[in-house]
Amino acid sequence: MVSSKDVAKHAGVSQTTVSRVLNSPEFVKKPTFDKVMKAIHDLNYVPNGHARSLVQNKTETIALLSGPLHNPFFVDTTSAIVHYANEMGYRVNVQFVNDQKLNEAYATAIEHKVDGVILSCILLDDPIFEKLTRMNIPFITYNRKHKNNEYFVEIDNFEAGYLAAKHMIEQGHTAIAWVGGTLTVSTFNNRYLGFLQAIKDHKLSLPEQYIINTDASKQAITHAFHKLMQLEHRPTAICAGADSLALFLIDVAIQENYTVPEDISIIGIDNVDLSSHGSIQLTTVGSISEQNLGYLAIRELIEMIENKKNSCIQITESVKVFHRSTTQKI
Amino acid sequence: MVSSKDVAKHAGVSQTTVSRVLNSPEFVKKPTFDKVMKAIHDLNYVPNGHARSLVQNKTETIALLSGPLHNPFFVDTTSAIVHYANEMGYRVNVQFVNDQKLNEAYATAIEHKVDGVILSCILLDDPIFEKLTRMNIPFITYNRKHKNNEYFVEIDNFEAGYLAAKHMIEQGHTAIAWVGGTLTVSTFNNRYLGFLQAIKDHKLSLPEQYIINTDASKQAITHAFHKLMQLEHRPTAICAGADSLALFLIDVAIQENYTVPEDISIIGIDNVDLSSHGSIQLTTVGSISEQNLGYLAIRELIEMIENKKNSCIQITESVKVFHRSTTQKI
DNA sequence: ACTCAAAATGGTTACGTATTCATTTTTGGT
């Protein structure tokens, strides 16, 4: 591997000068500059980023621990995060993690002394929170948040669940089911609580079988859908805990020869880009703002990194219903 | 920052022993091992990946230069690549590049001495090919390929274009338009040539206005759709150069109150995961194999890295039509 | 021509790890 020393020898200058040519060329005379540049070109020299990171103790790299891309929410956020970060001169180390392999992912992120970490799937009582704090690594969570209630960007999940149910009620539905994810996740938990509150406020009955909180796999969702539709008094509407779940439900419904919304109304939460596609037109609840959560998160994170500002980030975006075509009056 | 020296001091051993505890614990006695582990834990020591990379000259990192995620093809491939790489113990540095900022992306990838590079959007005569070869960095391209015709994984693009047109012809269409991407890209070019060949083989006429090769932005596609539908003899079918384009076209069509396939049949190429969703059911041409191109590419790349095998990779997957619901007999 | 400040360049070191080689400690056979 050709190093700056090789370049120096080839150009007849010191290694220091080579370094200067690359990092502060204003301090080096034109002729020397040219000599060095020629040598760099002749030898196809490329500086070693690791050596630089080692001595400078910064990496211009951000670690992104995202949920899986088969969830369109993470497609939107990952895209926004990587684009903005690149724009600002940071590289992004992406890992798509499931809750099991979380610790492994944390470890490799920390080993590489990234300038910041952005987490989508932190657990309520995740020890990583304290760890990152103690190591003084800037970080932010989006989508989910930690029980410490700091450094997060989220939508108003309770309100989202509430509005989803309210929307169905306003459409005249009274038999409304809930299909959400694990309640150990702050996001799903709050959305669920919002849903319950709306049901309660409107004095609707909610049979136990109408509530399904499960893992977010396609299999599980398929199973949930079957169970709901085979009930004696089957629901006429389903509030899904996330657009990804809603999209699964719709997929299953269609494949089982139900039509949406004629046979059953379905609403999601998140307002992912895909939901507005002409073929989908998913009714959903999402942030009022144009920017997705990933964008907000990376913007704040880079702000933290560069301004070293310590003011705690707590952003909760307001939400509204986006009424499209997967729900209708009964 | 706490280093292995600090740990050594705290445990009363040499730095060498600390390194050994982490990398070859079988050579260190149980009591020393425990002492060191305790010190590591006490001090919250995390080894510095950059220092390690520097001395070992390997990074366990792969750079992925992918197309943008708003194209569902890259969602599928990115997901497959990152999952497989992580499974095999590699981290993945993802960049979503547009053809303009390609060089910048190359540079940061190379600076960090990644173990391998995987490229989705190489240009036909891209100098990066020679550069990576000269630097002895293993790499592979998927989707597109370089004119050197080496180290790539692709589907049979010509055949895909041919089959798309043939499918429409078999459905009785005679007025078939083409909406593809820039022809400087190997993928689009070959698909287009296949399309042309099918039209020619079946002795159909192809008015000049039926051929639109443009950039793959939503705007451009919207414009293309309008132009086609306003023709005096408007086509009854469109072959799209990729599923992403087909999905855009369908989105536009629906928003303009056309119905697919009643008003117009549309077929894509790639068979992205999304295309089989119940609400979409896009007819498309895709690889016969279950695995997507990203998976094939990363598998080959890691093989190259680990076995240092130099046999040139040239994989072209056969294709077939997946007949769903966006095309119909006329 | 001479002085002195400013500009340009070079020598040396630190960053944190793994590796190589040298040294010390332990073990087992007599």
Place this chain on the structure above:
DNA sequence: ACCAAAAATGAATACGTAACCATTTTGAGT
């Protein structure tokens, strides 16, 4: 109890860069 071999540990060094400080060169003002 002694010795050789094996096991365990340590000291020194390299990796490639940036930063710090020292030195040399340049140039402006007299």
